Amino acid sequence: MITGLDHVAVAVRDFDAAVDGYRRLFAREPDLEPGQGARRAWFRFPNAALEVIAADGEGVAGDRVRARLDEAGEGIWVLSFTVGDVAAATRLLERRGLDVEAVAGVALVKAAGLSFTLREARDAPPSSATGEGPVDALDHVVVYTANPDRALALFGAKLDLDLRLDRANSQWGARQLFFRCGGAVVEVGASLKTPVSDDPDRFGGLAWQVTDPDAARARMAAEGFDVSEVRTGRKPGTRVFTVRDAPGGVPTLMLQPTQQAGVA
Missing domain, CATH: 3.10.180.10 (2,3-Dihydroxybiphenyl 1,2-Dioxygenase, domain 1)
Incomplete structure (x- = not known):
């Protein structure tokens, strides 16, 4: 069912500071993506991506980020897995007793206090290196x-x-x-x-x-x-x-x- 790890989402309050920090830590340049009340930066690697996300105005995504920060503060928020068929994976996990919610083509899963998503694989190249010795x-x-x-x-x-x-x-x-x-x-x-x-x-x-x-x-x-x-x-x-x-x-x-x- 699960074919890989799509990304790890990290919720932050200060988007610009966090993105600048990861840019310097990884020596890689992210893709920036606003939308649905949130700002996102994607640091992509050959086997997974890191998503830095912060609330930015009104919208579903922003509301979710604010709720997460109010409840648990900054840090790792979600593990997102890739699957071949989101609808089929959703039905399977529901039969296995998991709490699954379908949102915009992505399945949200909550279990044992953790949050996961299931989504179909995306084809995106690794983030460009900005200096010597980048994180691989x-x-x-x-x-x-x-x-x-x-x-x-x-x-x-x-x-x-x-x-x-x-x-x-x-x-x-x-x-x-x-x-x-x-x-x-x-x-x-x-x-x-x-x-x-x-x-x-x-x-x-x-x-x-x-x-x-x-x-x-x-x-x-x-x-x-x-x-x-x-x-x-x-x-x-x-x-x-x-x-x-x-x-x-x-x-x-x-x-x-x-x-x-x-x-x-």
Whole structure:
């Protein structure tokens, strides 16, 4: 049913500041799109896009953004998946017990406290690089769950994502579920130190791929970002660094892709 990850939507209050921040962070130029009471900037990558969205006047989209910001503040708002047929996918998910709403050719899905959309794939080239060492692609999206069995049912049984790895690590105090989604991964984390509950899930952060982490870190530091030192990643063969002040308050990791990066 789901063929890939279309985009991640990040809701922000100050559109110009957030877009300028991501432009400098990614070293890529976005496409700008106003409409329905909202302003959007699309940073497109080979395997997914980042949508920065803010309210701008009257309209359905603006009302939704304002409601989101009032309820939860800035940050990751929606994961949007691609499907071959939105109507067929909607009927299937409704039969599987999910709350689905059809809006302008897109299916809105709410489950376990998270928001998703389903839409047909779009053909758009990656955003143009504006400097050396741009961010290359999205590696993974992090979701935190209070109930890993519920997450397995949602992402695996209902959304049909491909579970590639389910591991528990007592040293980290976490259980991790890795779902392949086209060219990216949805990583679901659960604490081993707290009891399972019915509390809602929440979006965590984003991990992006860079070819040369040392050069990328130096460029981002020169742009004024608060970045950690480059360190060895948890995945064998990876090198990573953290951006502590990414726009929209999104926890952000940069990593060097290897054959072990992501989940094969």
